[in-house]
Amino acid sequence: MNQTPLFPTGPIQKVQGKCIYLKGNDIDTDRIIPARFLKCISFDALGESVFADDRLEKQGLHPFDQVQNQNSSILIVNKNFGCGSSREHAPQALMRWGIRAIIGQSFAEIFYGNCLSIGIPCAIIAESFIDSLTKEIESNPDLLFNLDINSQRISNVKQSWLLKIELGMKEMLLSGKWDATRTLLKEKDKIKLTKNSLPYINQFNPLY
Amino acid sequence: MSSETLYDKIWDLHRVRELTGGSTQLFVGLHLIHEVTSPQAFAALEEKGLTVHSPDRTIATVDHIVPTTNQIRPFADPLAEEMLKTLESNCKQHGIKFFQLGSGNQGIVHVIAPEAGLTQPGMTVACGDSHTSTHGAFGAIAFGIGTSQVRDVLASQTLTMKKLKVRRIWFDGELQKGVFAKDLILHVIQKLGVKDGVGYAYEFAGPAIQSLSMEERMTICNMAIEGGARCGYVNPDQVTFDYLKGRKYSPNGAKWDLAIKWWESLSSNENAIYDDEARFNASTIAPTVTWGITPGQAIAINSFIPSLESIDPSDHQLALEAYQYMRLQPGSSIEGLKIDVCFIGSCTNGRLSDLQIAAEIAKNNHVAKGVKAFVVPGSEKVAQEAESQGLDKIFKDAGFEWRKPGCSMCLAMNPDKLESDQISASSSNRNFKGRQGSSKGRTLLMSPAMVAAAAITGCVVDVRKFLN
Numbered sequence: 057m058n059q060t061p062l063f064p065t066g067p068i069q070k071v072q073g074k075c076i077y078l079k080g081n082d083i084d085t086d087r088i089i090p091a092r093f094l095k096c097i098s099f100d101a102l103g104e105s106v107f108a109d110d111r112l113e114k115q116g117l118h119p120f121d122q123v124q125n126q127n128s129s130i131l132i133v134n135k136n137f138g139c140g141s142s143r144e145h146a147p148q149a150l151m152r153w154g155i156r157a158i159i160g161q162s163f164a165e166i167f168y169g170n171c172l173s174i175g176i177p178c179a180i181i182a183e184s185f186i187d188s189l190t191k192e193i194e195s196n197p198d199l200l201f202n203l204d205i206n207s208q209r210i211s212n213v214k215q216s217w218l219l220k221i222e223l224g225m226k227e228m229l230l231s232g233k234w235d236a237t238r239t240l241l242k243e244k245d246k247i248k249l250t251k252n253s254l255p256y257i258n259q260f261n262p263l264y
Numbered sequence: 265m266s267s268e269t270l271y272d273k274i275w276d277l278h279r280v281r282e283l284t285g286g287s288t289q290l291f292v293g294l295h296l297i298h299e300v301t302s303p304q305a306f307a308a309l310e311e312k313g314l315t316v317h318s319p320d321r322t323i324a325t326v327d328h329i330v331p332t333t334n335q336i337r338p339f340a341d342p343l344a345e346e347m348l349k350t351l352e353s354n355c356k357q358h359g360i361k362f363f364q365l366g367s368g369n370q371g372i373v374h375v376i377a378p379e380a381g382l383t384q385p386g387m388t389v390a391c392g393d394s395h396t397s398t399h400g401a402f403g404a405i406a407f408g409i410g411t412s413q414v415r416d417v418l419a420s421q422t423l424t425m426k427k428l429k430v431r432r433i434w435f436d437g438e439l440q441k442g443v444f445a446k447d448l449i450l451h452v453i454q455k456l457g458v459k460d461g462v463g464y465a466y467e468f469a470g471p472a473i474q475s476l477s478m479e480e481r482m483t484i485c486n487m488a489i490e491g492g493a494r495c496g497y498v499n500p501d502q503v504t505f506d507y508l509k510g511r512k513y514s515p516n517g518a519k520w521d522l523a524i525k526w527w528e529s530l531s532s533n534e535n536a537i538y539d540d541e542a543r544f545n546a547s548t549i550a551p552t553v554t555w556g557i558t559p560g561q562a563i564a565i566n567s568f569i570p571s572l573e574s575i576d577p578s579d580h581q582l583a584l585e586a587y588q589y590m591r592l593q594p595g596s597s598i599e600g601l602k603i604d605v606c607f608i609g610s611c612t613n614g615r616l617s618d619l620q621i622a623a624e625i626a627k628n629n630h631v632a633k634g635v636k637a638f639v640v641p642g643s644e645k646v647a648q649e650a651e652s653q654g655l656d657k658i659f660k661d662a663g664f665e666w667r668k669p670g671c672s673m674c675l676a677m678n679p680d681k682l683e684s685d686q687i688s689a690s691s692s693n694r695n696f697k698g699r700q701g702s703s704k705g706r707t708l709l710m711s712p713a714m715v716a717a718a719a720i721t722g723c724v725v726d727v728r729k730f731l732n
Binding site: 091097113143145169225231244247255 | 277278279280281283284285286287289291293294300301303304307312314317318320321323328329341343344346347350361382384386387392393394396407408409410411412413415416419420421422423424426458459462463489490492494513514515516519522523526558578579581582585675676677694696697698699701703
């Protein structure tokens with residue numbers, strides 16, 4: 057785990073740090089944070105429990121336990137990362153461990169939205185690029201990388217890989233509007249207008 | 265891009281405004297909350313000095329953490345007790361209606377809202393739970409959200425969302441005897457995979473869907489998310505209206521006729537345009553069981569665990585992981601596999617009709633020696649109706665435990681858990697590694713009838729042998 061958990065705030069232009077590669081498709085949120093750790097009313101203590109069961113099984117050999125990966129901040133994954141349960145505890149646990157951005161071949165939808173709403177960029181990497189990126193990381197785990205949101209690239213001193221950051225995510229990260237509450241409350245009259253236009257609210261029964 | 269589908273119509277009606285980057289601010293017609301994903305959302309609300317925008321469109325219950333044996337307060341588990349207390353105080357403070365334990369209305373959030381008539385055609389429904397897709401069975405657009413979005417919906421009754429594409433999944437034919445809605449959806453996920461639905465809403469349509477009851481449609485929409493699709497829905501029809509008529513929160517009197525008229529107008533038009541379509545014939549589907557660690561790793565009861573060669577190379581690593589974790593050999597039969605625990609319940613299959621079919625199998629039989637079998641009704645109402653029909657007695661006589669409502673061993677956030685490397689036959693929705701509370705526990709997903717049959721024989725068995 058990282059020592060200084062400074063959580064994302066405001067506009068996010070880049071994420072810098074070491075990369076950690078977690079191989080495998082369809083890694084679900086039950087694996088990222090098993091349900092027993094959801095018995096809490098705050099996310100604060102989740103960092104140490106990330107991948108708890110997988111790490112126990114691998115006895116120190118799980119990427120999140122390997123010495124060379126400590127203090128990494130960019131997580132590299134394969135396809136459909138974060139599938140299953142909608143628990144935001146999953147990205148919260150990753151963030152509290154130290155992850156500040158995720159690069160993957162694809163993401164499950166709810167997980168992807170959860171990441172954005174806490175300021176964790178999710179970038180897509182093409183199949184043709186992921187091998188060379190992960191080889192680079194594995195050959196030198198101490199290498200520092202720079203993920204640049206605007207140019208949609210991850211680079212080290214020698215090389216650069218093109219990524220795809222979906223337009224909506226990109227704009228929200230760059231503008232700092234990923235924390236959506238304020239944006240949503242901006243035009244309250246329009247919310248009221250929509251609410252009152254719905255037949256099930258204005259014509260049938262109100263709930264109570 | 266899709267047009268004139270039910271999804272398009274409901275989307276347009278609930279659009280508040282367009283945001284930058286292609287997102288939409290969408291109004292949420294029904295917000296369901298529970299004890300696991302709401303406490304941090306309320307805390308964030310307080311931190312920002314905000315209040316709940318529409319308590320009149322918000323309903324709460326407690327389901328994930330409740331014990332299914334002894335529900336006397338305070339709970340034996342202090343963490344569970346703290347979560348329930350937090351929900352109680354949040355609901356009280358913000359004026360949110362709470363379907364409390366023992367009220368007669370409590371149960372799994374995706375069981376109680378439909379049975380109370382809260383879920384209706386044409387609504388947008390959001391809940392901090394991925395199985396919110398269940399409510400799409402009524403012709404609603406229903407989707408799971410994370411805690412930050414729960415906070416946003418509490419604060420504004422809206423959220424930011426990107427419009428999904430729509431894939432119609434069409435079923436000709438009809439389900440054969442002994443084959444259920446659960447088999448149908450497991451079959452779809454096996455064929456289309458667990459990622460193929462990402463970015464889509466699934467419209468389930470065709471003669472085989474139209475002939476299904478509301479409870480069966482709920483089972484299907486419930487598991488759309490297991491195929492990657494955040495929403496699944498069925499166009500509303502007479503079956504939907506018959507189900508809703510007379511329920512507590514359903515429109516009544518003259519409003520009922522108005523509602524029907526509006527609901528009928530919501531169905532996808534005949535000339536609607538879909539982004540994609542998949543076709544199946546329900547008549548060819550057999551009872552289906554999962555053998556691996558994702559709901560897509562499923563097979564027909566009478567076929568064999570697939571060899572590596574028959575699996576797409578990009579899924580080889582996952583298949584190898586599954587063989588090893590499940591301790592199953594490719595090429596071997598799933599039928600006859602010995603099981604330790606049988607669980608009937610969950611938001612997928614914990615409704616009255618699920619318990620009825622399971623009871624039919626259990627009747628005049630007995631749970632096999634060494635097998636622990638238990639039935640967890642989806643809600644207090646389901647429990648009450650089942651008991652009035654004597655189902656509890658049938659189960660108990662057959663050696664099943666009859667429990668109190670809750671999520672139970674579907675996700676094991678309560679005392680119901682697998683131990684060590686036990687194998688369960690489970691009517692729930694996820695067979696992920698460790699899902700049922702033990703990091704080595706193994707889960708086989710199947711229909712509640714198949715679970716009951718497995719309990720009786722002590723191993724995985726084709727339920728059709730019981731029904732003939």
